[in-house]
């Protein structure tokens with residue numbers, strides 16, 4: 001796990017691969033092509049790349065038109081602007097018509113760091129998850145990101161692929177294929193389930209190691225697709241363990257924690273603890289310091305697991 | 314009330330602010346030097362000469378308001394606030410660090426003197442209009458709201474929605490200022506998304522447009538200082554379009570989009586501080 005890469009690094013490179021393979025990919029960016037890495041695509045396919053300038057609503061609207069015209073339209077920008085600023089365009093233009101627009105914004109979550117709360121998007125999964133027809137993918141590493149972007153490109157309809165700025169350890173093997181709607185069981189266990197996504201997956205694995213040292217057997221899931229969520233895998237795991245913790249670099253409202261609560265509440269009611277940002281905005285700081293500040297470390301996940309287990313009768 | 318500076322004192326304030334900008338960004342290790350330096354003379358003129366403000370009374374109803382719509386240039390605002398006495402200069406060294414009163418983008422809940430939280434581009438002019446309306450409702454006729462926008466920022470649709478609104482509602486107490494440095498992140502504004510003639514666009518929306526050299530303190534003092542009077546005379550809001558150089562004052566940063574959001578290393582910092590004639594008071 002020594003190799004570290006940001007999930008955003010997979011974006012531009014994968015777009016080039018897809019176009020090379022003959023997929024009718026176009027990209028609309030909003031003045032952030034270097035940060036999002038869509039500049040890589042612009043270089044390879046200059047006539048298929050369009051910069052909307054600092055105009056995210058226009059970026060989504062243009063992508064929608066390109067999709068109506070038969071293109072597979074990807075968009076860039078940062079998570080906070082692509083989802084928040086352009087929400088009505090995403091809802092009423094893209095999702096209402098089920099258009100082939102693939103939002104893959106980068107700089108999600110608090111690992112954005114020093115730019116501060118205005119730029120740390122921790123509500124995007126919630127915003128995207130409630131939209132009918134929107135598929136929401138949260139890849140855990142650069143390989144999963146590349147595979148997720150590939151799934152988005154080749155599956156009709158709107159997609160949201162959540163990418164990050166910070167380098168994260170590579171978890172998956174080369175050639176990993178992303179199965180839409182599948183939660184991956186990364187470690188089997190019997191005492192407690194830890195359902196994680198994105199940058200929290202490596203922390204969930206680290207938490208399981210901490211718990212193992214105390215004789216607690218934790219099962220770790222990578223819920224790489226938040227929507228449609230893998231009900232069967234989550235239910236099977238909680239049926240076995242009887243307690244569950246969710247871990248996400250997102251608000252505990254509306255994201256993975258809420259999605260899992262819905263699944264277990266309707267199928268296998270069990271104690272749940274949600275590790276995530278607790279209904280507050282972010283703040284400036286070093287990404288790793290912020291993960292400690294907001295309680296998003298392996299230690300926090302392990303304590304939440306102990307709490308969930310203690311609440312189980 | 315804050316004292317009114319002479320031209321020479323204002324030039325010195327701007328130079329000192331540039332020193333602060335370089336020092337705080339070098340210390341932070343991230344942030345936006347280019348657009349902070351391009352706006353230094355504009356912001357120094359506002360805080361040194363043009364605006365009625367009082368660091369001792371941040372809630373003084375009659376104060377003029379400054380809205381930094383291009384919020385990523387927070388360092389230029391923090392430098393002005395520190396140099397005019399809103400908070401201790403020591404805070405500058407905490408920029409962008411956990412627990413600091415100086416967030417990566419302006420935060421009105423954390424920093425004394427910051428009137429409005431910004432960071433998402435394109436929203437400041439609408440907020441300024443709202444602030445201008447509130448002042449009118451309260452019968453506060455004296456204060457002027459000065460709103461500083463980036464040229465790339467003008468690509469946001471909301472700017473033009475607000476540009477339509479201000480003349481319609483006779484908001485002569487709102488002055489828009491454009492830091493027209495010709496660059497955004499992905500390159501020259503003309504290449505990324507051409508804006509055309511900024512002054513003509515505002516005029517077409519019903520504004521009085523004034524052009525100004527954004528690095529000439531006397532010209533700025535005249536244009537910004539006279540904007541409100543001009544607006545009242547014409548019955549329309551005024552925009553001051555300032556020609557500027559991104560990265561102004563640091564030779565290796567000037568005119569390069571690359572220095573939009575990149576901070577200098579130790580060696581580059583030393584060169585920049587020497588060029589600006591900084592005395593080491595900063596850091």
Ligand SMILES: Cc1ncc(C[n+]2csc(CCOP(=O)(O)OP(=O)(O)O)c2C)c(N)n1
Nearest residue numbers: 031348432433434463464465466496497498
């Ligand atoms: C709504 C929104 N979209 C994108 C960004 C990211 N961003 C920060 S600065 C910037 C470029 C700004 O260019 P300009 O307005 O010309 O500012 P200046 O040249 O004065 O730095 C961009 C795209 C943002 N902060 N807000």
Ligand SMILES: [Mg+2]
Nearest residue numbers: 464465496497
């Ligand atoms: Mg500019």
